[in-house]
Amino acid sequence: MxxxxxxxxxxxxxxxxxxxxxxxxxxxxxxxxxxxxxxxxxxxxxxxxxxxxxxxxxxxxxxxxxxxxxxxxxxxxxxxxxxxxxxxxxxxxxxxxxxxxxxxxxxxxxxxxxxxxxxxxxxxxxxxxxxxxxxxxxxxxxxxxxxxxxxxxxxxxxxxxxxxxxxxxxxxxxxxxxxxxxxxxxxxxxxxxxxxxxxxxxxxxxxxxxxxxxxxxxxxxxxxxxxxxxxxxxxxxxxxxxxxxxxxxxxxxxxxxxxxxxxxxxxxxxxxxxxxxxxxxxxxxxxxxxxxxxxxxxxxxxxxxxxxxxxxxxxPSTEHLNNNGIAKKSDKKVKTGCPTYFQPTLQDTSYSNQLGVLISRGVLKIKRDSTLTHLRIIVNILVALMLGLLFYDSGKHASGVRINYYLLFSILIHHVMTSMMLNVLTFPLEMSILIKEHFNRWYSLKAYYISVNLLDIPVAGFSCLLFTAIVYPLTGQPLEWDRFAMFNFTSLLVVFIAQSVGYMVGAVFNVVNGTFVGPVLVVPMMMFSGFGVTIKDIPTYLKWGSELSYLRYGLEGYTSAIYGLNRPELECDQLYCHYKSPKKFLELVSQPPDHFWSSSVTLIGILFLIKLIAYFFLSWRIKVMR
Ligand SMILES: Nc1ncnc2c1ncn2[C@@H]1O[C@H](COP(=O)(O)OP(=O)(O)OP(=O)(O)O)[C@@H](O)[C@H]1O
The missing domain is CATH 3.40.50.300 (P-loop containing nucleotide triphosphate hydrolases)
Known part of the structure; x- marks a missing residue:
């Protein structure tokens, strides 16, 4: 210039x-x-x-x-x-x-x-x-x-x-x-x-x-x-x-x-x-x-x-004071340097305006984000294909019930790790921008938090659906729309919970510490999920762990969607199939036959709780960083 x-x-x-x-x-x-x-x-x-x-x-x-x-x-x-x-x-x-x-x-x-x-x-x-x-x-x-x-x-x-x-x-x-x-x-x-x-x-x-x-x-x-x-x-x-x-x-x-x-x-x-x-x-x-x-x-x-x-x-400090040393009313604007119109909030525009702008800006970012959007979709397609080929038709025959159970657990871990780690790795950068924009009063923290949660829905929903649409038929799960929908719904809930855990970790820790803490937080969830040690075999004094494990409810949601709802006997391609009756398998994993809705309701409860905790961590972190 x-x-x-x-x-x-x-x-x-x-x-x-x-x-x-x-x-x-x-x-x-x-x-x-x-x-x-x-x-x-x-x-x-x-x-x-x-x-x-x-x-x-x-x-x-x-x-x-x-x-x-x-x-x-x-x-x-x-x-x-x-x-x-x-x-x-x-x-x-x-x-x-x-x-x-x-x-x-x-x-x-x-x-x-x-x-x-x-x-x-x-x-x-x-x-x-x-x-x-x-x-x-x-x-x-x-x-x-x-x-x-x-x-x-x-x-x-x-x-x-x-x-x-x-x-x-x-x-x-x-x-x-x-x-x-x-x-x-x-x-x-x-x-x-x-x-x-x-x-x-x-x-x-x-x-x-x-x-x-x-x-x-x-x-x-x-x-x-x-x-x-x-x-x-x-x-x-x-x-x-x-x-x-x-x-x-x-x-x-x-x-x-x-x-x-x-x-x-x-x-x-x-x-x-x-x-x-x-x-x-x-x-x-x-x-x-x-x-x-x-x-x-x-x-x-x-x-x-x-x-x-x-x-x-x-x-001069006395310029705006009357003889009694009290600020003159007419000088309010000069005195505080603040606009005279009433402003109930720190931000200059309404909450709905902030939310609207955050969402339209977020949509632009999602369209262009190569990690959070493009890579995420590609990873979901690739993992679904790999699992589909590895566990090909495992859900079709009674002889493959156990293997199919391993597949369900693998799917669960895939959803948890990819969703959580994406936020653990990307949120710290977003945090620094958030702190600047929030401090400079562009928007409130509440508007920001609601916008990120709303913006998560389409990408998470799409990649989840894509994943299920590939892995479900390839692995020979029952081709019934209601079971497919229930399976996908459980995946979505698990993905949203894992994302919120990612926000929580990303808000509190930097990338290096978060990369360690994130997976560490998943380990107890896995221990108490009922996979390996079934829920009935967990010692009484550790039962509380299984009550808190969202992986347990995710696994129960999957097994109910696949083996519950009065599923008829499975095809047996060998002389003897122990789990020909799906009920027998559900008994083994100590699960009532129709547990889907109670698992889903618990997952929804956990989701809201973790979202609330993540919000408090976020606002605490913003205060602490200042
Ligand atoms: N939160 C904090 N905790 C501990 N020490 C702090 C904290 N904030 C500042 N300090 C210390 O106060 C001193 C001044 O820090 P400050 O960042 O203001 O310096 P500066 O003049 O801006 O330095 P530079 O030019 O290197 O950025 C430093 O010794 C720093 O370590």
Whole structure:
């Protein structure tokens, strides 16, 4: 993006209805006092607390691009997490928006947080991602034409016109970053937090990215980002610097004043040295801890405003108070920085709108997902064919009853493992996107959870039906529609339960741990399924295990569908067939002849219970991760 073009774009935006330029009253000055953030560290008996941020003070005015700088581990990301409201546990001190205590929910409505890793939907194109973000954030409050105009403006502003039909996964690092910013710009946030927006970008993309942020800040926004070690030219583009070391503030003030500050405290920046490099060296302790202590003392840990640029619009804390020190009613909007219309939820659009957009976006993803959809269908076809050939006609003759029972158990394990492991492996990636989008208020967790469960039905249903349609006739099961339907219904219930277990594991564990925990959770289910040790042979003190095993009810559902419902005697192709009468076999596996419906009802109960548990794990995980 050329400079002239940028100016032209920002001009075109000023008259647009997207409202990307902020009114003075909408601008936010963020201040914090005595801000401390403690985390628990250590394991077992050796636990303790660590002060990540130590009594920090600071002032981030609107219309400015602010860099939080410091060496690795200084507390930059933590400060961003705390100021954005992403982290609230272990935080003490005061955070003020326009001089008033920051109401976390009101503040979240006017801010956004863009994390270091671009958590984008890999299968959606830039246009689709923008459309769905606009649908989530603007919904029906804004007409279709207006929405289109807003998207167009933001896309133009961020120079993404040429990548409109490129999938997010195929964008370059710089384009991904720009798309992340574009998605959040749609609802015109007044404060933007960005964690290391230049990491992984080449120098040209870095410059483009920072130029863009600068331009957005000049529309009245407060833009705060962490940055590692900027080049001298990049450094100059920031309006303000907040320098951290070991959780303390070493400097807060205008970028142009930093060299003067260093000279004033007898730490002059050597000639021809990039001031950004020099302060990082100082903050890393390369010149001694005493220099760090001096800087903390002189900056008063961020309290001193001596080096700040005084030209920006200030929001004195008393500006909106009447003589009694009470906020004036008419100033409600400025006071909280929150829209004046009543908003019962954190999200900008209704629950039904969120669900609708999640489902239409999900359908797009399903169509393109090579693992969750295409691979899943292929695996079901291949396994069904393999089992069909291996157990060919095993269900037809009385001599093959035992072998057929092994087949039923194999089918059960196939459904459990494939469905569960797919979610264990793919959900952690989805989790990181969910956390970002949920934190930035695109949708509620409930809407998300209902949508994923609804979206699971068609693919699971189709692959299950395909599997049954192949394996059932090949293995010589009774060709009766009701038995076929019952068999498939049991498979579906087992698949849904296994998927929910997968969500549960995927929500709590990362891919590596989940890959271990998932199968481990299946083992007790297998032990108590009645396969091998029949239910009547399980010791009384372990009976509870069989009551909980969804594999037991799945196996019972299968055997009832195949051998129950008064199935007539089986053909015997040998001199003697012990299980000629299906009832005899059902007795062996200690199962009443017509157990199908009671097994199905129990499976449905287990399904709802596991779905509920998975939801609680998911919401717990989201809270814990923050
Ligand atoms: N939840 C946590 N538990 C334990 N220690 C933590 C936690 N969060 C932060 N820390 C510690 O606090 C310090 C600051 O971490 P933070 O991620 O904020 O640093 P940073 O300046 O962003 O570093 P980098 O530039 O390497 O990302 C580090 O020593 C980190 O290990």
């Amino acid at each position: 050329a400079g002239a073009e940028e100016i032209e774009l920002s001009h075109s935006l000023s008259s647009s209805e997207s409202g990307t330029n902020l009114q003075t009253a909408d601008r936010i000055e963020l201040r914090f006092k005595e801000l401390t953030y403690k985390v628990s560290v250590g394991l077992g008996f050796n636990t303790g607390e660590k002060d990540v941020l130590k009594n920090l003070c600071g002032r981030f005015p609107p219309n400015q691009l602010i860099a939080i700088m410091g060496p690795s581990g200084a507390g930059k990301s933590s400060l961003l997490d705390v100021l954005s409201g992403y982290r609230t546990n272990g935080v003490s001190g005061q955070i003020l928006a326009n001089g008033h205590d920051r109401n976390i929910n009101a503040f979240r409505r006017i801010s956004c947080y863009i994390q270091q890793d671009d958590r984008l939907q890999p299968l959606l194109t830039v246009k689709e991602a923008m459309d769905s973000a606009a649908d989530f954030k603007l919904g029906h409050r804004v007409s279709k034409e207006e929405r289109h105009k807003i998207i167009e403006n933001v896309i133009r502003l961020l120079g993404l016109e040429e990548s409109l039909y490129t999938r997010s996964s195929q964008l370059s690092g710089g384009q991904k970053k720009r798309l992340s910013i574009a998605l959040e710009l749609i609802n015109n946030p007044r404060v933007m937090f960005l964690d290391e927006p230049t990491t992984g970008l080449d120098s040209q993309s870095c410059t483009q990215c920072i130029k863009l942020l600068k331009m957005i800040s000049k529309q009245g926004r407060t833009i705060i980002c962490t940055i590692h070690q900027p080049s001298a030219s990049l450094f100059q583009m920031f309006d303000q610097v907040y320098l951290l070391a070991n959780g303390n503030c070493l400097y807060q003030g205008a970028t142009g004043e930093m060299v003067n500050y260093l000279s004033a405290i007898n730490l002059p920046c050597p000639k021809y040295h990039n001031p950004a490099d020099y302060v990082i060296e100082l903050a890393s302790g390369e010149y001694g801890q005493d220099k760090i202590n001096d800087m903390v003392r002189h900056s008063e840990n961020g309290k001193s405003t001596q080096w700040q640029d005084k030209s920006y619009i200030m929001f």
